Amino acid sequence: MSWNSFGRLFRFTTWGESHGPAIGVVVDGCPPGLALDEAHVQRFLDQRRPGTGKNVSPRQEPDRVRILSGLYEGRTTGTPIAMMIENVDQRSKDYAGLPPRPGHADAAYDAKYGFRDPRGGGRASARETAMRVAAGAVARLVIPEVTVTARVAEIGGEADPERWESLLDEARGHQDSLGAIIECVAEGAAAGWGAPVYAKLDADLAAAVMGINAVKGVEIGEGFAAGRASGRASLPLMQASGIDGGIATGHPIRLRAAFKPTSSIGIGGRHDPCVGIRGAPVVEAMVALVLADHKLLHRGQTGGESR
Amino acid sequence: MSWNSFGRLFRFTTWGESHGPAIGVVVDGCPPGLALDEAHVQRFLDQRRPGTGKNVSPRQEPDRVRILSGLYEGRTTGTPIAMMIENVDQRSKDYAGLPPRPGHADAAYDAKYGFRDPRGGGRASARETAMRVAAGAVARLVIPEVTVTARVAEIGGEADPERWESLLDEARGHQDSLGAIIECVAEGAAAGWGAPVYAKLDADLAAAVMGINAVKGVEIGEGFAAGRASGRASLPLMQASGIDGGIATGHPIRLRAAFKPTSSIGIGGRHDPCVGIRGAPVVEAMVALVLADHKLLHRGQTGGESR
């Protein structure tokens, strides 16, 4: 089963393989009248672009986005917003004839679909996440009152940023890779966004973030620490988590995502020693997308006022 | 926004407040011809029933389930299966006039809906999870080849079961409560269930489990440990996680959920010192529900054979 859409009222659908002619996204459900241009989207894409530092993959992907629909004179019209990036540096020959790579989804794809595009990971490529970032850039316009900020909290278990550079150099030297923890805070989400049972804001955020390539764990608020605490100790902390019973409280929403180490060990010089570093903008985008959706959903049912 | 359904092809919708006349669930999308009776569902409900030990809430809830539709001569007919439990021990007077309780969803409900049923948590009550367990009992019939087993892995940060009894006694004595970690293993899910981008099996599991009351964190496979590891160290472990690129590999699927400590500190003698203990059957149910859905989805697209 293929399922390439996300969201309820503010929805997006991505398409494209990392080594096909292009990748793209269609954002549907965006309200009309919002100012949007390619430069706005490009700014967010550039944050996640590979080739901008020695700790991220050196492929040169300009990632130049085009907006193909949904705009008139610089404003959204309420119709679907299609965005596309052409793939210019594909080098699929690097991958030709490779057997399924351990730790990649290759074997799982074989099991599911019977055959598989062997070029560079296909849909499971991290490149697909560029389109989530593009969609997230549109989502931010829907929630201008919210700031969503993700940052690296740990690399290889190390929380002190001063140690990260040497850890990454060391990993690169050994053709090894490192996991990372990304922390994201959303401030400004109105009390009342969310739902109490099956569209809980925290459940939707968990799905959004767990669906990012390489993510293996998600925490809301205190997360696993709460699972190891006593009520008296953790109660004050829990009130600060930003979500209660699936519904935003109006306080900052905090979550953390665990990115596993890169799987492409030894495939050559083109891998990231720590994919989690590039994960931060994707986490931000997904959180923005979920919040935009819940803002519209809340408005649909209640007219949108917090009471 | 209210959203009380879960699933894509195998779907269920729950209804009912903990202190209204009844709670219920409608399971839709169940294939025809499966043997089902109330005793099968009741067996799973009894596992989560309060009042069966000193460490769980002493309310006496018979939780006697009735199946109201979808059966003919002991077999499912392919039509919706409605199940209902009447609420017999409601004691709503215990709650009347109480202000919003810290750590409960009460204030969030107020913000969302403007007013709120003050009796015992309404929809956010743990009681709603009984219906997920009932739905999960039906889901298990759809995936007879799969065994789903959840167990308590930690209580209050303690992994040694021999210490739990005294920890719980101590917490009860201090009117305190403890978090818990629940671990769940599903064996027998066929390689190929899942989807590579937005209906990833791990993302759906994360949403299902994070949507359980009191859950604050979810890990698939190595989880946060992978976020703190190096690739060389963790690669063998990752291959054993059971899901790769959103798709089941055919190996056992492992996940863990962090339950925060009970919030109802000091509300009287009726609280659980550790809600996580009752969480295990709910985690099992949600995992079974997600797997049943993905089995049907996989069959829909590919005919269902692993290739």
Added chain:
Amino acid sequence: MSWNSFGRLFRFTTWGESHGPAIGVVVDGCPPGLALDEAHVQRFLDQRRPGTGKNVSPRQEPDRVRILSGLYEGRTTGTPIAMMIENVDQRSKDYAGLPPRPGHADAAYDAKYGFRDPRGGGRASARETAMRVAAGAVARLVIPEVTVTARVAEIGGEADPERWESLLDEARGHQDSLGAIIECVAEGAAAGWGAPVYAKLDADLAAAVMGINAVKGVEIGEGFAAGRASGRASLPLMQASGIDGGIATGHPIRLRAAFKPTSSIGIGGRHDPCVGIRGAPVVEAMVALVLADHKLLHRGQTGGESR
């Protein structure tokens, strides 16, 4: 595949067989704070009840509805509203051992599900529509500014009401049955409800109405007459149809549904000579349900103001 839910934001799910213990509906997505009681729902159910005239089936079904959830002190809480009617006059013995009846869905069910509840049509029974009427009664509370009125326009091809009584007597005498055309007008739907491409208001109305048992045709505005007209002749009429490009214009919305004659010819004294007569309240209900959904959807995207 079983699919027993309808709607996007304002959704409902029906369950129950005509000869099982009960039938019911869960309405999800209803805004909070609306005054609702069983009497309001019962009033609409009584309009479609059989046994209230010689031209409708003489079964005595009290159809006494109970509301089991979603209310607190007479107002909706924003949580799911479960309603149930117990089946008291089932007489399933009348049907036992009957072969599949021509013109009923029996043979189609056999093809789909392999076996079938032989008692009185199961889910395909007209009785299921009682729950749509109950859900529709809730939908009306969401759109108090709209009046939805359906009436019989033709019976057996005859548009003059003075002729209907004798036509029906004649059909009953011959154990024959007659088709009917039902016309429905909704006044007060705001300009802007609907969507331009795939959630067109007219497409959703068509699905809602075509999904009623025995309906074989749906017209919006001029309908088939427009298909036989010239533009100059029909343009003024089209502007009055109430929907343009999938979006409500603010003018009254008009539609017509064709109900085929009853299939149960000769099954005994219990059939309606013209099921279409009972169809009018069901058409009204479905139209109200679609409009309530679109009101919420429109508010979700735009804040709800017509501009």
Added chain:
Amino acid sequence: MSWNSFGRLFRFTTWGESHGPAIGVVVDGCPPGLALDEAHVQRFLDQRRPGTGKNVSPRQEPDRVRILSGLYEGRTTGTPIAMMIENVDQRSKDYAGLPPRPGHADAAYDAKYGFRDPRGGGRASARETAMRVAAGAVARLVIPEVTVTARVAEIGGEADPERWESLLDEARGHQDSLGAIIECVAEGAAAGWGAPVYAKLDADLAAAVMGINAVKGVEIGEGFAAGRASGRASLPLMQASGIDGGIATGHPIRLRAAFKPTSSIGIGGRHDPCVGIRGAPVVEAMVALVLADHKLLHRGQTGGESR
């Protein structure tokens, strides 16, 4: 609210304005391993292309489709299939500054979105239907056992094809336009496709066809004639309609759609005197899309065998 997707398991999302840079569609849920190339899609697009006769609009749109994703070595991979057509003959200046046109959706758009792309109808343009035809070409690969054929049955109320040419010439001479009735037959759909309550095959077909621009009425089987008949007279006919209780019987499925006359009277030389003529391939496409979806849904629930 914007909603530009259609389908449950076999889904598609269209995007693009008639006078923007391109239009496109993303088809999601297509099974893997099906042979597909651009020529196959192009063949169906060419059937609906304007400029191929004097009775259809003389714009020269090459409608050259590109497939941008979802293929590997000529076969579908199970990932989303993105298709795009660049708009080369836009002439938006023809439309600049025009007031809302009566009979178009312009005024409704204004009411909904507050402002509107004034160039050529935007999303409501008949050009959007090209992408439904492209998606339909993919759908046909999913149901190779089914033939779907639509034809013009009436033009301006005239059922005799020999009269159509002169009627159209006359209308063109008077800058008038004519409605049409399109008839579609699908042969080969297996008994069992469909669902008995809210995903009825006939209800889904009604929504699909009523959602086509200019369609004002839909009939399944006998349609409105059944609404005017007696049971004895119509029973044999009803058995031949191909759908019973929402489920395919295995017999040919027959439906009819009423297209209203073109609204663009007097806008210049570029209008079709009868848009219904171009509607036939779109009806075919939508029917194929619904059937492909229901085939997958049926397989999902039951394994797909008719029993």
